Amino acid sequence: MNKKKNTSYIRLIIQILFLIMMPGLFTLIFGQLKQIYTASIKGNFELGRILPMSIEIFILIPLTIMFGRFFCGYICAFGTINDLIYKFSSNVLKIKFKINKRVDKFLKLIKYAVLLFIVIFIWTLGNKGLNGLNPWDAFAQIIQFPPSVQSILSLCVLILVLIGALFIERFFCRYLCPLGAFLSLIQVFRIVRISKNKSNCLNGCNLCSRSCSMGIDLEKIDRVDSIECIQCMNCSAGCLGNNAKVSIKSKTINEVAVMLIFVFTFIAFRGLAVSMINNNTSKIDTVSGATRTSVGIINAVADALKQAKK
Numbered sequence: 001m002n003k004k005k006n007t008s009y010i011r012l013i014i015q016i017l018f019l020i021m022m023p024g025l026f027t028l029i030f031g032q033l034k035q036i037y038t039a040s041i042k043g044n045f046e047l048g049r050i051l052p053m054s055i056e057i058f059i060l061i062p063l064t065i066m067f068g069r070f071f072c073g074y075i076c077a078f079g080t081i082n083d084l085i086y087k088f089s090s091n092v093l094k095i096k097f098k099i100n101k102r103v104d105k106f107l108k109l110i111k112y113a114v115l116l117f118i119v120i121f122i123w124t125l126g127n128k129g130l131n132g133l134n135p136w137d138a139f140a141q142i143i144q145f146p147p148s149v150q151s152i153l154s155l156c157v158l159i160l161v162l163i164g165a166l167f168i169e170r171f172f173c174r175y176l177c178p179l180g181a182f183l184s185l186i187q188v189f190r191i192v193r194i195s196k197n198k199s200n201c202l203n204g205c206n207l208c209s210r211s212c213s214m215g216i217d218l219e220k221i222d223r224v225d226s227i228e229c230i231q232c233m234n235c236s237a238g239c240l241g242n243n244a245k246v247s248i249k250s251k252t253i254n255e256v257a258v259m260l261i262f263v264f265t266f267i268a269f270r271g272l273a274v275s276m277i278n279n280n281t282s283k284i285d286t287v288s289g290a291t292r293t294s295v296g297i298i299n300a301v302a303d304a305l306k307q308a309k310k
């Protein structure tokens, strides 16, 4: 099996495992972000109260600052669903659609506007009437079975997202996801980098750009600094000239090792935080209505969803 296939199979296995085990993590984390934000602006942010019910976001923020958007590349269920839809459309339906680079760059800005919109109009001003416009509602409904369609508007967003995913890889992640926008903005001290010496590239190759899941143009660069990068490793693993490399603090590392570092660090920190909190308190989680030990993440997700809609 070649390096590209090997790496992409391992990534797919990781993604599917997270999709099965933690399908609601993206919704939970966005709900936690909302709680931290609203508690902060209302002046009632108490770390001791917020931390036990927001473990995931407290772990994800520092890890994203260091590792970049690995959550999007490996852990987020909706990212995986976008990948699966795109794989189906390109391999089975043979849909080949190419978006204009300029249009793609422009559309990528929409997700930052969506995040700003949610923060200002829904989280800050508490405009409940605008909840239907929140693509997160459509996002959450995809993993709920049977789907509870709350409004025609959010159903339209859902349909748009699904159709978009057939034509453009990671459609929702590229253009609409507010959590993706947030994670993009915080990865300031990224130590995991992909570099390629463009002068060593095979003439006219550009395979890395063509295989980039986020449509980042890699042709004229020596190092990937784009905040759109989700650390999927398609570019480095697929480089025919073995010219694109992934490194941690300038030390070249094998792609699979980096993937395992991403996911095991997240799992280890989360496990450690949950067990520390469980050791320190058996109090009922005021947000989820469930103890971390008893009911776990599914109820926490359901309640975080309710909170997010308030």
Ligand code: SF4
Binding pocket: 026, 071, 072, 073, 076, 077, 078, 079, 080, 172, 173, 174, 177, 178, 179, 180, 181
């Ligand atoms: S951009 Fe959003 S939907 Fe896509 S993988 Fe990241 S958090 Fe998930």
Ligand code: SF4
Binding pocket: 196, 198, 200, 201, 202, 205, 206, 207, 208, 209, 238, 239, 240, 241, 242, 243, 244
């Ligand atoms: S795939 Fe490798 S050789 Fe081809 S353009 Fe990218 S870095 Fe250069």
Ligand code: SF4
Binding pocket: 194, 211, 212, 213, 214, 215, 216, 224, 228, 229, 230, 231, 232, 233, 234, 235, 236
């Ligand atoms: S630059 Fe490479 S690692 Fe980043 S999203 Fe594109 S293909 Fe994936």
